Amino acid sequence: MPRHKETERDKVMGKTRLLLLEAATDEFASEGYNGANINRISKAAGFAKGTIYNYFSSKRALMLALIDLIAASHHRYMVERVRQEEDPIRRLQRFFEAGLEWIVHNLSQGRVMLTMLNGPDAEFKLRMWQGYQPMHQLLIAEILVPGMELGLFRQLDPVATAGLLMTLYLGIGSTVSDEGRSQLAPEWIAGFVLEGLRQGAG
Amino acid sequence: MPRHKETERDKVMGKTRLLLLEAATDEFASEGYNGANINRISKAAGFAKGTIYNYFSSKRALMLALIDLIAASHHRYMVERVRQEEDPIRRLQRFFEAGLEWIVHNLSQGRVMLTMLNGPDAEFKLRMWQGYQPMHQLLIAEILVPGMELGLFRQLDPVATAGLLMTLYLGIGSTVSDEGRSQLAPEWIAGFVLEGLRQGAG
Amino acid sequence: MPRHKETERDKVMGKTRLLLLEAATDEFASEGYNGANINRISKAAGFAKGTIYNYFSSKRALMLALIDLIAASHHRYMVERVRQEEDPIRRLQRFFEAGLEWIVHNLSQGRVMLTMLNGPDAEFKLRMWQGYQPMHQLLIAEILVPGMELGLFRQLDPVATAGLLMTLYLGIGSTVSDEGRSQLAPEWIAGFVLEGLRQGAG
Amino acid sequence: MPRHKETERDKVMGKTRLLLLEAATDEFASEGYNGANINRISKAAGFAKGTIYNYFSSKRALMLALIDLIAASHHRYMVERVRQEEDPIRRLQRFFEAGLEWIVHNLSQGRVMLTMLNGPDAEFKLRMWQGYQPMHQLLIAEILVPGMELGLFRQLDPVATAGLLMTLYLGIGSTVSDEGRSQLAPEWIAGFVLEGLRQGAG
DNA sequence: TATGAATGAGAGTTCATTCAT
DNA sequence: AATGAATGAACTCTCATTCAT
Numbered sequence: 001m002p003r004h005k006e007t008e009r010d011k012v013m014g015k016t017r018l019l020l021l022e023a024a025t026d027e028f029a030s031e032g033y034n035g036a037n038i039n040r041i042s043k044a045a046g047f048a049k050g051t052i053y054n055y056f057s058s059k060r061a062l063m064l065a066l067i068d069l070i071a072a073s074h075h076r077y078m079v080e081r082v083r084q085e086e087d088p089i090r091r092l093q094r095f096f097e098a099g100l101e102w103i104v105h106n107l108s109q110g111r112v113m114l115t116m117l118n119g120p121d122a123e124f125k126l127r128m129w130q131g132y133q134p135m136h137q138l139l140i141a142e143i144l145v146p147g148m149e150l151g152l153f154r155q156l157d158p159v160a161t162a163g164l165l166m167t168l169y170l171g172i173g174s175t176v177s178d179e180g181r182s183q184l185a186p187e188w189i190a191g192f193v194l195e196g197l198r199q200g201a202g
Numbered sequence: 203m204p205r206h207k208e209t210e211r212d213k214v215m216g217k218t219r220l221l222l223l224e225a226a227t228d229e230f231a232s233e234g235y236n237g238a239n240i241n242r243i244s245k246a247a248g249f250a251k252g253t254i255y256n257y258f259s260s261k262r263a264l265m266l267a268l269i270d271l272i273a274a275s276h277h278r279y280m281v282e283r284v285r286q287e288e289d290p291i292r293r294l295q296r297f298f299e300a301g302l303e304w305i306v307h308n309l310s311q312g313r314v315m316l317t318m319l320n321g322p323d324a325e326f327k328l329r330m331w332q333g334y335q336p337m338h339q340l341l342i343a344e345i346l347v348p349g350m351e352l353g354l355f356r357q358l359d360p361v362a363t364a365g366l367l368m369t370l371y372l373g374i375g376s377t378v379s380d381e382g383r384s385q386l387a388p389e390w391i392a393g394f395v396l397e398g399l400r401q402g403a404g
Numbered sequence: 405m406p407r408h409k410e411t412e413r414d415k416v417m418g419k420t421r422l423l424l425l426e427a428a429t430d431e432f433a434s435e436g437y438n439g440a441n442i443n444r445i446s447k448a449a450g451f452a453k454g455t456i457y458n459y460f461s462s463k464r465a466l467m468l469a470l471i472d473l474i475a476a477s478h479h480r481y482m483v484e485r486v487r488q489e490e491d492p493i494r495r496l497q498r499f500f501e502a503g504l505e506w507i508v509h510n511l512s513q514g515r516v517m518l519t520m521l522n523g524p525d526a527e528f529k530l531r532m533w534q535g536y537q538p539m540h541q542l543l544i545a546e547i548l549v550p551g552m553e554l555g556l557f558r559q560l561d562p563v564a565t566a567g568l569l570m571t572l573y574l575g576i577g578s579t580v581s582d583e584g585r586s587q588l589a590p591e592w593i594a595g596f597v598l599e600g601l602r603q604g605a606g
Numbered sequence: 607m608p609r610h611k612e613t614e615r616d617k618v619m620g621k622t623r624l625l626l627l628e629a630a631t632d633e634f635a636s637e638g639y640n641g642a643n644i645n646r647i648s649k650a651a652g653f654a655k656g657t658i659y660n661y662f663s664s665k666r667a668l669m670l671a672l673i674d675l676i677a678a679s680h681h682r683y684m685v686e687r688v689r690q691e692e693d694p695i696r697r698l699q700r701f702f703e704a705g706l707e708w709i710v711h712n713l714s715q716g717r718v719m720l721t722m723l724n725g726p727d728a729e730f731k732l733r734m735w736q737g738y739q740p741m742h743q744l745l746i747a748e749i750l751v752p753g754m755e756l757g758l759f760r761q762l763d764p765v766a767t768a769g770l771l772m773t774l775y776l777g778i779g780s781t782v783s784d785e786g787r788s789q790l791a792p793e794w795i796a797g798f799v800l801e802g803l804r805q806g807a808g
Numbered sequence: 809t810a811t812g813a814a815t816g817a818g819a820g821t822t823c824a825t826t827c828a829t
Numbered sequence: 830a831a832t833g834a835a836t837g838a839a840c841t842c843t844c845a846t847t848c849a850t
Binding site: 433434435436437438439515518519521522523524525526564567568571572574575576578579582587588592593596597599600601602 | 635636637638639640641717720721723724725726727728766769770773774776777778780781784789790794795798799801802803804
Binding site for chain 2: 029030031032033034035111114115117118119120121122160163164167168170171172174175178183184188189192193195196198
C-alpha cells in the first residue's frame with residue numbers, strides 16, 4: 001500500500017470535496033435547504049450529478065458537513081483577529097468589526113449560517129449552535145472574563161452576556177444586504193455595547 | 203345591513219380563511235416555506251386539499267397573506283402594551299417584555315417571522331420588513347424621541363437606534379426555545395440597553 | 405298548474421340555456437374541449453358556476469348540446485341561402501359563398517365544428533357528422549342530382565361527390581384566420597370545382 | 607470515433623427519445639393534447655414517469671418536437687414517392703396516392719397532424735403549418751409550375767392552387783377512418799382535380 | 809332557480825437518489 | 830472516481846361536480 005498514492009488520492013478527494021462544498025454554499029445560501037438542488041451543486045462545481053454522492057451520502061449529510069465547515073472557518077477568522085489585540089475593550093471592538101468583515105467577505109457562508117440558526121430544521125440548528133460554541137468561549141474566556149478581572153467591565157453573568165453579544169452580532173449580521181452593506185456600523189454597535197458593559201454603570 | 207359588504211368582508215376575513223391561515227402558520231413554522239405541504243395545511247384546517255385554493259391563489263400568495271397577518275397582529279399587540287405606560291424608560295422595558303411575551307404566546311407566528319426575515323427568499327424578507335415598519339415607528343416616535351426630549355436618553359440617531367433595538371429584539375426572539383423559554387430575561391436585556399441609552403453616558 | 409307560469413319559466417329556461425351555450429361556444433372554440441373551463445363558461449354567461457348544472461348534466465352533455473345547436477344553425481343558414489338560387493351551378497357557387505360567410509360570421513361556432521370533426525373524441529366526431537348529414541343531403545338532392553339531371557354536371561357518384569365537396573368546404577373553412585379572413589376566395593374555389601364537375605370533362 | 611459527438615447525437619435522436627416520441631404519437635392521437643397524459647406516455651414507452659422529463663422539458667415541448675418530427679417524416683415520404691415520376695400529371699396522382707398511403711400507414715401521426723392543424727392552440731397550429739411549408743414547395747416547384755410550363759395545366763396562381771390542393775388533401779386525410787380506410791379513392795380525387803387544372807378548361 | 813363553498817381525483821413537474829458503465 | 834440515464838415519491842395546482850342554502 002504505497003503511502004504516496006494514498007496522499008495523492010486524499011489530496012484529490014479533498015479538492016473535489018471542497019469544490020462541492022463551495023458550490024453547495026452558494027446554492028444553499030440563495031435557495032435555502034429545501035429549495036437547493038443537489039444536481040445544480042454538482043454541476044456548478046464542475047462535476048456530473050452523480051459525483052456528489054461519492055463524497056456525501058445525502059443532501060442532509062452535505063449540509064451538515066457544510067455547517068461544520070462554516071462554523072470552523074468563521075471561528076478561525078475571529079480568533080485570529082481578536083487575539084491581535086490585548087485589551088478586552090479593543091478585543092470587543094475587534095469582535096464586532098471582524099464579525100461584520102467576515103460576513104461581508106463570506107456572504108454566502110454568512111447567509112447559510114443565519115438561515116440555519118433561524119430556520120425550522122432542529123438538527124441543523126443544533127449543529128450550527130454547537131459549531132458556534134467555540135465563539136461563545138472566545139467571548140467569555142478571552143474578552144468578558146479578562147475585562148471583568150481588569151475592572152473594565154462590571155460584574156455580569158459571563159454566559160448570559162456572551163449570549164446577548166452573540167445574539168446581537170448575529171442580528172446585525174442578518175441586516176447585511178446582498179451587496180454586503182450593513183445598516184449598522186460596527187464601531188457604533190461596539191460603543192453602544194461598551195456603555196452597557198462598563199464599570200460604574202447600573 | 204348591506205348583504206354585499208358582509209360578503210366582501212367574509213371573503214377577506216372569513217372563518218375558513220382564518221382557519222387556513224392558522225394551520226398555515228403551524229406548517230410554515232415547523233417546515234419552512236419550501237418544506238411546507240399545502241395539502242397538509244388544508245387538511246389540518248379541517249378541509250379537503252383543494253379548498254385552500256378557493257382562498258389563496260398559490261402557496262406563495264398564502265405565505266404573503268400570512269406575513270401581513272403576523273406583522274399586523276404583532277404590531278397591534280405591541281402598541282397596546284407599550285402605550286399602557288407613559289414613561290419612555292418604562293415603555294422600553296415594556297417593549298422587550300411584551301415582545302418576548304408575544305413570541306412565547308405565538309411561537310409559530312414568531313418562528314415564521316424569524317424564518318422569513320433570515321431566509322433566502324427576497325420577496326418574503328422584504329414583505330416582512332415592510333410589515334414591521336410600524337414597529338420601528340413605534341420605537342422611534344413613542345419611545346426614543348420622547349425619551350431624548352425628556353433628557354432620559356442621550357442624543358442618538360433615532361432611526362439607527364431603533365434598528366439596533368429591533369435587531370436585538372429579533373435576535374433574542376430567535377433564542378426562544380420550542381417550548382417557549384428564552385435564555386435571556388427581558389428585564390435583564392432592557393437594563394443592559396438602558397445603560398447604553400442613558401443620559402450622561404459616552 | 406297555471407299555463408302562463410309554465411311558459412314564462414320555459415322562456416327564462418330557454419334564455420339562460422342559450423346564454424350558456426353562447427358562452428360555451430367561445431370557450432370551447434378558444435380552448436378546445438379538454439381545455440375548456442366550465443366555471444368560466446358559467447361566469448361568462450353571467451351566472452355562478454353551479455348554474456350550468458341546472459341546464460346540462462355534465463361538461464360532455466353541454467358539448468353534445470352545442471354540437472347539435474351548431475349543426476342545426478349552420479344547416480338552416482345554408483338552406484336559406486342556397487334555395488335563393490334555382491340553377492344548380494349558381495347553387496353550388498352559393499354553397500361555397502354562404503359556407504364561407506357563415507364561418508366568417510360565426511367564427512367560434514365554426515372553430516368548434518372543425519375541432520370536433522378533426523379531434524380525437526369519437527363521440528363528438530360522430531355526433532357532429534350526424535348533425536351535418538342534412539348538409540350532405542342538401543348538396544346531393546338540391547344541387548348535384550338536379551345538376552346532373554339538367555346535364556350541367558357529368559354523371560358522378562353523388563354521394564362520393566358530396567363527400568368531396570363537403571371535405572373541400574371544411575378544409576377551406578379551417579383556413580379561415582382568427583380575424584375571419586380566408587386565403588382562398590369562394591368564387592375561385594367554386595370555379596375550380598365547377599371545372600371538375602362540368603359536362604364534357606373527363 | 608469521437609465519443610462526444612456520439613453522445614450529442616444520442617441526445618438529439620437517441621433510442622429512448624424515439625421510443626418516447628412514438629408513445630407520445632399514439633397518446634396525442636387518441637386523446638388530443640390536453641387529454642394526453644404524460645405519465646402514460648412514459649409508461650407506454652417502457653419507462654418510469656419521470657424519465658420523459660430527461661428528454662423533453664415539458665409536455666408542450668414534447669408536442670412541438672413531435673410536430674417537427676411528423677412534418678419532416680411526412681415530407682420525406684412524399685418527396686421520395688413523388689420524385690419517382692417525371693410527368694407532372696403522374697406526380698399529382700402520386701401526391702394524392704402517397705399522401706393517403708402515408709396517412710393509412712401512419713394513422714396516429716396523421717391524426718396528430720390533423721388535430722393540431724384544426725385545433726385551438728395557435729402555437730401548435732403555426733408550428734405544424736411551418737413544418738408543412740416544404741410540402742407546399744413540393745407542390746409548387748415540382749408539380750404545378752412544371753405542369754404549367756409544359757402546357758399540361760392552365761395558368762393558375764401556383765401558391766393559391768397549392769393551398770387548395772393541400773387543403774383538399776388534408777380534408778381527405780381527415781376522412782380516413784380509425785381502421786385506415788378512406789371514403790374517397792385517391793385516383794378519383796386526382797382525376798377530379800386534374801379536370802380543374804387541365805389546359806383548355808375555364 | 810341560482811348560488812358558491814367545498815370536494816378530491818388527477819395532472820404536470822421536480823429532484824434526491826441509485827447504479828451500471 | 831466519475832458519469833448521467835433512469836427512477837418514483839412527492840408536491841403544487843386545476844377543475845368538474847355536488848349540495849346545502
